[in-house]
Structure formats: structure tokens, C-alpha cells
Amino acid sequence: MHELSVTENILAIAEKHARKAGATRVTDIHIVIGQLSSIVDDSVQFYWDMISEGTLCTGAKLHFSRKPAQMHCRACQHTFTLIRGELIPCPECSSMDLRIVSGEEFFLDSIEIERDQPDQEP
Structure with missing residues (x-):
């Protein structure tokens, strides 16, 4: 249910x-969500359709971009990307002493808008 407050x-x-920016309308919104984030795209879209009315x-279209999770091994200093989002030992040394480098992000990256154009003189 936290998707409602996020939305x-x-x-x-x-x-x-x-x-x-002097917009008359927002047409597109680009959102970045880390692979390890608990945010569910469909839930955000569901709430968006209700609360943006x-x-x-x-009518603005939401665009979701998932950012892969990267882990850094504190034992051997190897950085690697999680394939399916499942926590695995370091592929270099099998250590579980890991630090999340990326994958927990959630942010509004950009918006696209329309503006009234000033009257053009003939």
C-alpha cells in the first residue's frame, strides 16, 4: 500500500x-526504480490513473526504467551485478560480506510537458 504515498x-x-516551467499539461513521466526496490510498477500505475485525474x-504516461542491482564484495573488492535480484555469494571468492552499490533507487528522472506557444506575429 506504500505505492499510494509514493505515487x-x-x-x-x-x-x-x-x-x-509554465506547462499546460504533463505528457510523460520517467521513473527509475532499482531492482531491489519494493516498488511495484503496476501498483504505481493503478494509483496514478486515479489520483492524477x-x-x-x-493522461500523462508513466515510463518505468529498472536499474540493475550491483553488489560490492568487502572481502575481495569485486563488484558484480545480480542477475535475478536474488542475493548470491560473491562469484569471485564466495563471501557473503557484501555491500549494495545500486539497485535500491527510486526517483522521478524527468518529465515532458506541453506549453502554450506565444502568438506568432505574421
């Missing part, structure tokens, strides 16, 4: 920046 935050951020973001 509300995405909407607030997108609207804030869209207004600041009647805002600058009505």
Missing part, C-alpha cells in the same frame, strides 16, 4: 516542476 509524491513533484498530469 502522491510523484504527482506533487511533477506538478511543482511543470508549473514552474483533474490535474496537470491527467
Whole structure:
């Protein structure tokens, strides 16, 4: 259920920046989600369709980009990418003394907007 509050935050951020840029409408929103994040794309989309209605973001398309998880072995200093998101020992030395380098991210990367064009003189 935390996807609702996350989606509300995405909407607030997108609207804030869209207004600041003089937008009449937000058309696309690009979101980055780390492979280890517990955020579920479908849930965000579900809530988005409900809460964005009647805002600058009505009808905006959400684009989700998943960032792979990378781990760093503290024992041998090897950095590797998790294939399926399952925690595995270091492929170099089999140690489980690992640190997450990336994969927990969740952020709004960019928005695309429309603006009224100023009247052109003939």
C-alpha cells in the first residue's frame, strides 16, 4: 500500500516542476526504480490513473526504467551485478560480506510537458 504515498509524491513533484516551467499539461513521466526496490510498477500505475485525474498530469504516461542491482564484495573488492535480484555469494571468492552499490533507487528522472506557444506575429 506504500505505492499510494509514493505515487502522491510523484504527482506533487511533477506538478511543482511543470508549473514552474509554465506547462499546460504533463505528457510523460520517467521513473527509475532499482531492482531491489519494493516498488511495484503496476501498483504505481493503478494509483496514478486515479489520483492524477483533474490535474496537470491527467493522461500523462508513466515510463518505468529498472536499474540493475550491483553488489560490492568487502572481502575481495569485486563488484558484480545480480542477475535475478536474488542475493548470491560473491562469484569471485564466495563471501557473503557484501555491500549494495545500486539497485535500491527510486526517483522521478524527468518529465515532458506541453506549453502554450506565444502568438506568432505574421
